[in-house]
Amino acid sequence: MGSSPPGDQGGSDGVRRTRPVTITDIARVTGVVPSTVSRALNKPGRVSAATRDRIQAAARELNYVPNSQARALISGRTGTIAVLISDVTNPFYFGLIRGTQQRLKAAGYAQLLIDTEDSGEHEAEMLHKMRRSLDGAILAASRLPEGALTTLAGEIPLVAVNRNVRGVQSVVIDTPTGIGLAVEHLVNLGHRDIVYVAGPDTAWSNRARWRSMCAAGERYGQRFRQVGPFPRGRRSGSAAADAVLAAGATACVCFNDLFAIGMLPRLRERGVRVPGDLSVVGCDDIFGADFCHPPLTTLTGPIEQAGEVAVAMLLARLDEPGAEPDRRTVILPATLTVRESTGPPPERLANG
Amino acid sequence: MGSSPPGDQGGSDGVRRTRPVTITDIARVTGVVPSTVSRALNKPGRVSAATRDRIQAAARELNYVPNSQARALISGRTGTIAVLISDVTNPFYFGLIRGTQQRLKAAGYAQLLIDTEDSGEHEAEMLHKMRRSLDGAILAASRLPEGALTTLAGEIPLVAVNRNVRGVQSVVIDTPTGIGLAVEHLVNLGHRDIVYVAGPDTAWSNRARWRSMCAAGERYGQRFRQVGPFPRGRRSGSAAADAVLAAGATACVCFNDLFAIGMLPRLRERGVRVPGDLSVVGCDDIFGADFCHPPLTTLTGPIEQAGEVAVAMLLARLDEPGAEPDRRTVILPATLTVRESTGPPPERLANG
DNA sequence: CGATCGACGGCAATCGTTTGCCACGCTTTT
DNA sequence: AAAAGCGTGGCAAACGATTGCCGTCGATCG
Numbered sequence: 001m002g003s004s005p006p007g008d009q010g011g012s013d014g015v016r017r018t019r020p021v022t023i024t025d026i027a028r029v030t031g032v033v034p035s036t037v038s039r040a041l042n043k044p045g046r047v048s049a050a051t052r053d054r055i056q057a058a059a060r061e062l063n064y065v066p067n068s069q070a071r072a073l074i075s076g077r078t079g080t081i082a083v084l085i086s087d088v089t090n091p092f093y094f095g096l097i098r099g100t101q102q103r104l105k106a107a108g109y110a111q112l113l114i115d116t117e118d119s120g121e122h123e124a125e126m127l128h129k130m131r132r133s134l135d136g137a138i139l140a141a142s143r144l145p146e147g148a149l150t151t152l153a154g155e156i157p158l159v160a161v162n163r164n165v166r167g168v169q170s171v172v173i174d175t176p177t178g179i180g181l182a183v184e185h186l187v188n189l190g191h192r193d194i195v196y197v198a199g200p201d202t203a204w205s206n207r208a209r210w211r212s213m214c215a216a217g218e219r220y221g222q223r224f225r226q227v228g229p230f231p232r233g234r235r236s237g238s239a240a241a242d243a244v245l246a247a248g249a250t251a252c253v254c255f256n257d258l259f260a261i262g263m264l265p266r267l268r269e270r271g272v273r274v275p276g277d278l279s280v281v282g283c284d285d286i287f288g289a290d291f292c293h294p295p296l297t298t299l300t301g302p303i304e305q306a307g308e309v310a311v312a313m314l315l316a317r318l319d320e321p322g323a324e325p326d327r328r329t330v331i332l333p334a335t336l337t338v339r340e341s342t343g344p345p346p347e348r349l350a351n352g
Numbered sequence: 353m354g355s356s357p358p359g360d361q362g363g364s365d366g367v368r369r370t371r372p373v374t375i376t377d378i379a380r381v382t383g384v385v386p387s388t389v390s391r392a393l394n395k396p397g398r399v400s401a402a403t404r405d406r407i408q409a410a411a412r413e414l415n416y417v418p419n420s421q422a423r424a425l426i427s428g429r430t431g432t433i434a435v436l437i438s439d440v441t442n443p444f445y446f447g448l449i450r451g452t453q454q455r456l457k458a459a460g461y462a463q464l465l466i467d468t469e470d471s472g473e474h475e476a477e478m479l480h481k482m483r484r485s486l487d488g489a490i491l492a493a494s495r496l497p498e499g500a501l502t503t504l505a506g507e508i509p510l511v512a513v514n515r516n517v518r519g520v521q522s523v524v525i526d527t528p529t530g531i532g533l534a535v536e537h538l539v540n541l542g543h544r545d546i547v548y549v550a551g552p553d554t555a556w557s558n559r560a561r562w563r564s565m566c567a568a569g570e571r572y573g574q575r576f577r578q579v580g581p582f583p584r585g586r587r588s589g590s591a592a593a594d595a596v597l598a599a600g601a602t603a604c605v606c607f608n609d610l611f612a613i614g615m616l617p618r619l620r621e622r623g624v625r626v627p628g629d630l631s632v633v634g635c636d637d638i639f640g641a642d643f644c645h646p647p648l649t650t651l652t653g654p655i656e657q658a659g660e661v662a663v664a665m666l667l668a669r670l671d672e673p674g675a676e677p678d679r680r681t682v683i684l685p686a687t688l689t690v691r692e693s694t695g696p697p698p699e700r701l702a703n704g
Numbered sequence: 705c706g707a708t709c710g711a712c713g714g715c716a717a718t719c720g721t722t723t724g725c726c727a728c729g730c731t732t733t734t
Numbered sequence: 735a736a737a738a739g740c741g742t743g744g745c746a747a748a749c750g751a752t753t754g755c756c757g758t759c760g761a762t763c764g
Contacts, residue, residue: 020484022750033714038752048712067484069430070750072421073719080464088453089446091639097440101467110482112432113465115453130462132372132419261643287443291613293645374720385744390722400742422720425749 021062030058041066072133081314082112082130082137084123087232090258091287092303096140096161099307107315109135118232120144120202124152131156136314138307139163143202157317159310163204164329169317171309171330173301175205175283176212178334182253182281182299183216183224185336189344191251191279197240197263198228199255206255209283213253225249230259237262245270250278250345257282257289260296260341275343285337294340301334373414382410393418424485433666434464434482434489436475438555439584442610443639444655448492448513451659459667461487470584472496472554476504483508488666490659491515495554509669511662515556516681521669523661523682525653527557527635528564530686534605534633534651535568535576537688541696543603543631549592549615550580551607558607561635565605577601582611589614597622602630602697609634609641612648612693627695637689647691654684 023037030037032051039046040055047055058064072078083100085093097113104111112134116123120143127137136157142149146165152158153168160170186194196213199206210226217224227243230236241263244252254260260282264274272278274294282289282298289296309330375389382389384403391398392407399407410416424430435452437445449465456463464486468475472495479489488509494501498517504510505520512522538546548565551558562578569576579595582588593615596604606612612634616626624630626646634641634650641648661682 024750034750035715035752036713038750039713042752046712051713065481065484067425067750069421069424069485070719071752073419073425073721073750074752076719078421088449089639091443091446094441094443097465098467101440101465105467110464110485111466112462113449113453114463115450115457129417132417133421133462264643287441288640288643291616291640291645292643376720386720387722387745388743390720391743394722398742403743419720422749423722425720425751426722428749 020067021064022067023064026055026058026062026064029062030055077135077318078133079108080110080112080134081311082114082127082134084114084116084127084137084139084142086116086118086141086143088113088115090232092256092258092284093140094287095303096307099304100138100311101307103308103311103315107311109315116143118143118200118202120148124148127152127156135318138310138314141203141205157314159314161306161310164208169313169328171306171313171332173303173306173332173334175299175301175334176208178283178299178301178336179209179212179253180216180219181336182297183213183220185297185338186251186253186279186281186342187220187222189251189279189342191345192222193249194222194224194251194253195244195247195249196224196226197230197244197252197254197259198226199230199259200232201229203232203255209253209255227252228255230255232258234258234262237264238266241266241270241272244278245272251281251342252278253281254283257284257286257296257298260298261288261292264292264294274341277346279342279345281342290339297339297342298337299334300337302332306332372419373416374419375416378407378410378414378416381414382407429487429670430485431460432462432464432486433663434466434479434486436466436468436479436489436491436494438468438470438493438495440465440467442584444608444610444636445492446639447655448659451656452490452663453659455660455663455667459663461667468495470495470552470554472500476500479504479508487670490662490666493555493557509666511666513658513662516560521665521680523658523665523684525655525658525684525686527651527653527686528560530635530651530653530688531561531564531605532568532571533688534649535565535572537649537690538603538605538631538633538694539572539574541603541631541694543697544574545601545697546574546576546603546605547596547599547601548576548578548580549582549596549604549606549611550578551582551611552584553581555607561605561607579604580607582607584610586610586614589616590618593618593622593624596630597624603633603694604630605633606635609636609638609648609650612650613640613644616644616646626693629698631694631697633694642691646693649691649694650689651686652689653686658684 023034026037027034036047037055040052041059044052068079081104083097101111114126123142123144134156138159138161140161142160142163149165150167158168160168162172164170164172183194196210198210213224225247227247230240237259240259260280263280267274267278274280282296285298285300289298375386378389379386388399389407392404393411396404420431433456435449453463466478475494475496486508490511490513492513494512494515501517502519510520512520514524516522516524548562550562565576577599579599582592589611592611612632615632619626619630626632634648637650637652641650
């Protein structure tokens with residue numbers, strides 16, 4: 001173990017909770033006053049080398065851990081950052097959480113993970129209630145209306161991910177441009193009739209992706225249609241598949257990989273070959289997109305990096321409260337990863 | 353929004369942080385003393401109906417949110433439960449987190465997610481440092497030695513998941529028995545030469561699964577071999593696949609689905625058909641096990657329920673601190689889910 | 705040799721909330 | 735009519751750490 005064999009003075013029984021060591025205990029042992037202990041531990045230059053060493057030794061000896069509640073009461077800083085996601089079970093957040101976790105831990109912060117269950121009200125309520133216990137929050141996929149978001153940003157330092165709103169710092173992965181790439185890819189393959197499989201219309205990224213798809217359509221002189229919106233989650237895949245087939249398209253671009261992956265079994269069930277009869281493009285390149293059947297052509301973004309950047313932005317603001325929050329939005333590029341779910345449309349196959 | 357339009361007194365500028373409302377503010381407004389406010393809000397029977405209503409109205413009016421730090425300082429209870437997992441990017445934890453999250457939120461607790469990065473030292477250190485900020489912790493896949501775990505359980509209420517250790521409450525999914533089922537399934541298909549693909553030997557469940565596999569072997573008069581151990585993560589799949597092929601087995605049981613899924617592309621690359629040439633069994637039935645190619649035969653456990661039960665056990669203990677911690681271990685059954693990665697061994701195919 | 709300064713450590717207030725105790729006034733009991 | 739009881743609200747002490755201020759001491763400077 002080495003680092004910290006905890007709890008020496010517990011004694012006989014493991015169950016009885018031992019009263020934690022406070023600076024007062026250390027003060028008593030070393031014969032100084034609590035404030036001196038505080039200084040010896042936090043601003044070592046403020047006390048003489050001798051007492052400092054004596055106190056630090058005692059602190060180590062007694063296995064002292066500062067009470068962050070008490071500290072927070074004065075300083076107002078809790079050392080906790082919340083990360084709000086709309087659904088823990090969406091693998092999209094894996095990378096993000098990993099990125100935030102890593103950076104937060106490195107900076108000595110704790111990460112409070114909150115599942116908002118896709119509800120804006122829930123989100124606002126949680127954030128408002130916990131604002132005293134938080135130094136800041138990272139909003140991944142916020143469902144909040146702009147106004148509420150701006151207001152909240154006045155209460156507590158905020159960084160939004162994949163959501164662009166005036167007055168709130170944010171980092172977005174440029175999937176809209178990526179969508180353009182995907183459409184180009186499909187058009188080059190010969191597709192003309194492409195539909196967008198829409199996600200919940202509360203999702204900012206859904207609207208952004210659809211807009212981008214329309215724009216891409218105009219570039220190629222096409223008016224793309226949309227099916228849905230469908231509720232989040234893989235289960236929507238069946239309905240989405242049926243809708244796409246009903247629309248008679250030769251290709252579809254999905255709001256996210258979860259939809260795309262969910263469509264595949266239903267398509268197989270109905271005897272539709274992918275990509276032979278229908279090309280499918282996903283979005284986000286989540287865990288599973290590379291090993292589903294067929295592996296998914298999708299938009300890959302540096303999601304872990306997005307988490308890291310979001311934390312970095314937030315912490316930078318916390319560390320110098322004087323500086324005005326730079327309202328700059330960091331945009332990270334998304335690339336098209338072509339796998340095996342896209343190919344020429346059936347007509348061209350018949351012709352060729 | 354309805355529920356809580358926050359921050360009224362902020363005024364002109366959204367950036368300036370508004371000083372939060374305290375009970376003292378409410379006291380001043382309503383003409384009582386802070387302690388009365390506290391009572392009006394927490395033990396409504398203790399004050400007269402008139403003042404209670406007046407105070408509660410004022411609290412609502414001012415949008416009061418209690419400072420949990422200050423409250424924790426006295427009561428010692430922080431309303432936060434930590435959930436420790438060894439790797440956020442392992443989909444195995446999805447269900448667990450979802451289960452804990454759900455139950456914790458319902459009980460008004462916040463969930464602090466901690467990634468221990470598979471390190472026991474890290475785990476102990478985090479837990480020890482944060483013990484003052486936590487009401488309890490749920491250890492999913494603890495890497496701690498028994499002794500440290502028992503000691504820690506004396507410092508802070510603990511519930512372990514998938515780890516059975518004396519003196520610590522726990523809920524385990526009975527994958528060992530499930531392994532027996534898997535072996536039976538393979539033996540019935542005609543397999544005799546089955547290897548176990550081992551995970552990190554720091555993982556308690558890895559050892560439990562291997563023991564169970566040995567026991568199953570004895571029942572069928574076989575001595576199964578083991579390959580590995582391999583480091584956690586899907587990337588180990590290639591090496592695992594090579595090792596299994598080198599061992600010349602006709603079937604393998606993997607420590608977890610991540611290994612199994614990771615093996616598949618490598619096997620395909622080497623021209624090994626699954627299940628034609630090699631049957632593969634996974635464990636845990638994670639996200640992706642049903643849509644990889646071929647879909648995985650694996651052990652399915654009620655992991656979300658495990659999370660719920662773990663929280664329930666923990667909260668039950670917190671609510672009645674008098675009651676001795678019942679050291680009972682809850683065991684949840686795992687079942688074998690047969691998909692398409694298992695079939696008869698190649699010899700038998702040749703004979704048939 | 706007396707004035708000035710810096711180093712060091714103690715004192716006490718502070719953060720926001722909870723809670724044991726007391727006081728006051730009214731009702732009920734003997 | 736005096737005593738006991740109860741309902742209600744105030745007072746003040748906690749909880750643990752931080753921090754501005756002050757006093758003391760020894761060293762340095764003019």
